[in-house]
Amino acid sequence: MKNDIKNVLLTEEEIRLKVKELGQKISNDYKGKSLLLICLLKGSAIFLADLCRAIDLPIRLEFMQVSSYGNGTENTKNITIKQDISQIPADSNIVIVEDILDTGRTLYYIRKYLMLKNPASLEICTLLDKPSRRLVSVDAKYVGFEVPDEFVVGYGLDFAEKYRNLPYIGVLRPEVYENN
Ligand code: PRP
Numbered sequence: 001m002k003n004d005i006k007n008v009l010l011t012e013e014e015i016r017l018k019v020k021e022l023g024q025k026i027s028n029d030y031k032g033k034s035l036l037l038i039c040l041l042k043g044s045a046i047f048l049a050d051l052c053r054a055i056d057l058p059i060r061l062e063f064m065q066v067s068s069y070g071n072g073t074e075n076t077k078n079i080t081i082k083q084d085i086s087q088i089p090a091d092s093n094i095v096i097v098e099d100i101l102d103t104g105r106t107l108y109y110i111r112k113y114l115m116l117k118n119p120a121s122l123e124i125c126t127l128l129d130k131p132s133r134r135l136v137s138v139d140a141k142y143v144g145f146e147v148p149d150e151f152v153v154g155y156g157l158d159f160a161e162k163y164r165n166l167p168y169i170g171v172l173r174p175e176v177y178e179n180n
Contacts, residue, residue, distance in 0.1 A: 001163060005170035009152060010145060012167045015127075018144045019047070022125060023054020025142060026095065030057055034120070036092040038085065040110065041065040043099035046156035046164070047127045051097060060089070066106060079109045088114075093121045095142070099156045100128040104136035111138070128152065128169070151177055 026035075035055075039048040041063055052059060065083035088094070094114060101107060107124055114122055125142035132149045151174070153159050154166030159177055163170075 001166065004163070004173055004176045005153075005166070006173045008168050008170045009147065009150070010155075010169040015144075015155060015169065016050075018127075019050045020054050022142050022144060023051055023056070026051075026125065027054075027056045030093055030095075033093045034060075034089070034091050036060045036062060036088065036094050036119075037097050038062045038064055038094055038114070039097045040099075040106070041083065042164070043156045043158065044097050044127075047099050048097045051125070060092075064110065066110065068106070079106060081113070088117045088119055092119045094119045094123070096122070096124045098124060098126040098140075100130065100147075100152070101126040101138060101140055101143075102130050102133050104134050104138040107138045107140070108136040127155070128157075 035057055037048065037052060037059055039045060039061065052061065062085040063083065064081065064085055067080050067082045096107065096110060098107060111122065111124065123142065124138065124140040126140045127144040128147050129140065129143045130147055130149060151159065151172040152169050153163035153172050154169045156164050157169065158164045159172055
């Protein structure tokens with residue numbers, strides 16, 4: 001697996017410190033409030049596991065999964081909900097936990113969908129942000145790192161379901177995805 005990585009973009013230590021910082025910010029912002037973290041599977045599972053333990057507040061956890069269909073280009077990407085949450089308790093302050101904000105289509109769709117459930121508030125926490133790829137405007141209150149337009153894997157992020165368990169975030173060698 002490691003031989004497929006061109007270079008390490010974010011080390012385990014850099015990620016650990018950033019997750020701690022995000023957890024502290026969220027803990028300060030939601031003190032005394034009812035906080036619901038919604039994890040978008042699968043990529044965000046690792047981030048969620050670390051982030052929730054960096055939050056020093058009582059929280060609830062829910063999980064959603066979306067599917068993207070289309071001909072492979074972002075402009076035609078259609079999003080459908082594969083796994084939904086049952087119910088949102090009244091007065092929930094939602095933070096959507098995402099691994100990467102890329103074109104913005106997924107979070108734009110999910111945000112709109114969850115807003116229909118009338119939460120007390122709704123914010124987005126994304127570990128990575130690739131602003132150069134944005135096609136739809138999405139406002140994320142909590143952002144870990146801005147990353148360049150490169151194929152990143154690890155710490156939850158995959159290529160063809162592989163590399164999610166790398167403890168760091170690395171750039172995939174182009175020959176790996178070009179040959180697939
Ligand atoms: C990835 C990522 C985000 C989405 C971002 O999910 O986890 O959910 O794409 O892309 P966008 O901003 O262009 O919509 P993916 O569909 O690869 O599923 P996964 O989390 O199961 O890997």
